[in-house]
Amino acid sequence: MQLLDGKSLSQTIKEELKTEVDAIRQAAGKIPHLAAVLVGDDPASQVYVRNKVRSCEEVGFRSSLIRRPATISQEELLEVVETLNDDPDVDGFIVQLPLPAHLDEDAINLAISPQKDVDGFTPVNIGRMTLGLEAYLPATPNGIMVLLERYGIETSGKEVVVLGRSNIVGTPMTILLSRKRQPGNATVTLCHSRTRDLAAHCRRADILIAAIGIPEMVTADMVKEGAVIIDVGINRVDDSSRKRGYRLAGDVDFESVKAKASAITPVPGGVGPMTIVSLMMNTLKASQAK
Numbered sequence: 001m002q003l004l005d006g007k008s009l010s011q012t013i014k015e016e017l018k019t020e021v022d023a024i025r026q027a028a029g030k031i032p033h034l035a036a037v038l039v040g041d042d043p044a045s046q047v048y049v050r051n052k053v054r055s056c057e058e059v060g061f062r063s064s065l066i067r068r069p070a071t072i073s074q075e076e077l078l079e080v081v082e083t084l085n086d087d088p089d090v091d092g093f094i095v096q097l098p099l100p101a102h103l104d105e106d107a108i109n110l111a112i113s114p115q116k117d118v119d120g121f122t123p124v125n126i127g128r129m130t131l132g133l134e135a136y137l138p139a140t141p142n143g144i145m146v147l148l149e150r151y152g153i154e155t156s157g158k159e160v161v162v163l164g165r166s167n168i169v170g171t172p173m174t175i176l177l178s179r180k181r182q183p184g185n186a187t188v189t190l191c192h193s194r195t196r197d198l199a200a201h202c203r204r205a206d207i208l209i210a211a212i213g214i215p216e217m218v219t220a221d222m223v224k225e226g227a228v229i230i231d232v233g234i235n236r237v238d239d240s241s242r243k244r245g246y247r248l249a250g251d252v253d254f255e256s257v258k259a260k261a262s263a264i265t266p267v268p269g270g271v272g273p274m275t276i277v278s279l280m281m282n283t284l285k286a287s288q289a290k
C-alpha cells in the first residue's frame with residue numbers, strides 16, 4: 001500500500017513556487033497577492049484560512065486576511081467583494097465558505113470577478129473548465145488531479161466513483177476526470193444521497209473519491225482489492241483523549257481500508273494541503289495574467 005502524502009508533495013510544490021516567486025522578485029516583477037475574506041469565527045474556517053495565509057508567507061506571496069463579524073449584512077459583504085474586484089494590488093481572492101445562514105452564498109459568488117476567482121467557483125470559470133478552456137480550476141478537485149499526476153496514477157480508461165455532488169468538490173471532480181486529456185479520460189460515476197446501493201458502485205471503482213462529510217463512512221467491504229482511495233472528508237470527531245477534545249477523521253475508515261487499497265490519502269495530510277497549494281498555483285497564474 002502506498003501512502004499518498006499530500007503534505008510532503010505540497011511542500012515540494014511550495015518550494016517550486018518559491019523559486020518562481022524569487023525569480024519574479026529579482027526581475028522586479030509583481031509578487032502574487034492573495035486576499036481571503038473570513039466572515040464570523042467558525043473554528044474550522046479559521047484553521048483553513050490561517051493555513052492559507054501561512055502558506056502564502058512560506059513561498060513569498062503577499063497575503064491579506066479580511067475579517068468581518070458574523071452579523072455583516074449582504075450589502076456590506078458585497079461591498080467588500082466589489083472593493084477587492086477593483087483593487088489593482090490584489091491578484092486573487094476567496095470568500096471562505098460556509099457563510100452565516102442570513103447571507104446569500106450564490107449572490108456573493110456571482111459578484112466575484114472571474115479574473116480574481118482563484119477558487120474557481122464562479123460560472124465563468126466553471127463553464128470554461130467544462131469546455132476545456134483555460135480557467136482557474138477549483139482548488140480541491142485540481143489538487144487531487146495534481147496528486148494523482150505526481151504519483152503517476154493512471155486515470156485513462158479507469159472506473160472512477162465520486163461520492164458527493166457539491167459545487168466545490170464532487171461535481172467539478174467528475175468534470176476534470178472525464179475531460180479528453182491527461183490526466184483525465186476516466187469513466188466517472190457520481191453518487192449522492194439518493195444513490196441506490198452505494199456500496200455496489202464503490203466496489204466497481206478503480207479510483208474511489210469520497211467527499212461526503214460523514215466520518216469513516218467508506219469501509220473495507222465497499223472497496224475493491226487494489227483500488228486507489230482519495231479521502232476528501234475533514235470531519236471533527238469528539239475524542240476526549242486529545243487535548244483539543246477532538247480528532248480529524250476522513251470519510252474513509254482508513255484503518256480497515258488501507259489493507260485493500262493500492263494507494264490511499266491520509267486525513268490530515270492528504271487532500272487538504274493539496275487544496276491550499278492549488279489555490280496558490282491559481283494565484284500565481286492570476287498575478288502573471290496582467
Ligand SMILES: NC(=O)C1=CN([C@@H]2O[C@H](COP(=O)(O)OP(=O)(O)OC[C@H]3O[C@@H](n4cnc5c(N)ncnc54)[C@H](OP(=O)(O)O)[C@@H]3O)[C@@H](O)[C@H]2O)C=CC1
Nearest residue numbers: 140164165166169192193211212213232233234271272275
Ligand atoms: N480537503 C479539502 O480540501 C476539503 C474537504 N472538504 C470536506 O469534504 C467533505 C464534503 O464536503 P462538500 O463537498 O462541501 O460536501 P457537502 O456537504 O456540500 O455535500 C455532501 C454531499 O454528500 C452527499 N451525501 C450525504 N450523505 C450521503 C450518503 N449517506 N450517501 C451518499 N451521499 C451522501 C450529499 O448528497 P445530496 O447532494 O443528495 O445532499 C452531497 O452531495 C466534508 O467533510 C468537508 O469538510 C470540503 C472541501 C475541501
Ligand SMILES: Nc1nc(=O)c2c([nH]1)NC[C@@H]1CN(c3ccc(C(=O)N[C@@H](CCC(=O)O)C(=O)O)cc3)C=[N+]21
Nearest residue numbers: 047048051094095096097098139268269270272273275
Ligand atoms: N471559498 C472556499 N474555498 C475553499 O477552498 C474552502 C472553503 N471555502 N471552505 C471550506 C473548504 C475546506 N477547505 C480546506 C482547506 C484546507 C484544509 C487543510 O489544510 N487540512 C489539513 C488539516 C487542517 C486541520 O488541522 O484542521 C489537512 O488535511 O492536513 C482543509 C480543508 C477549503 N475549503
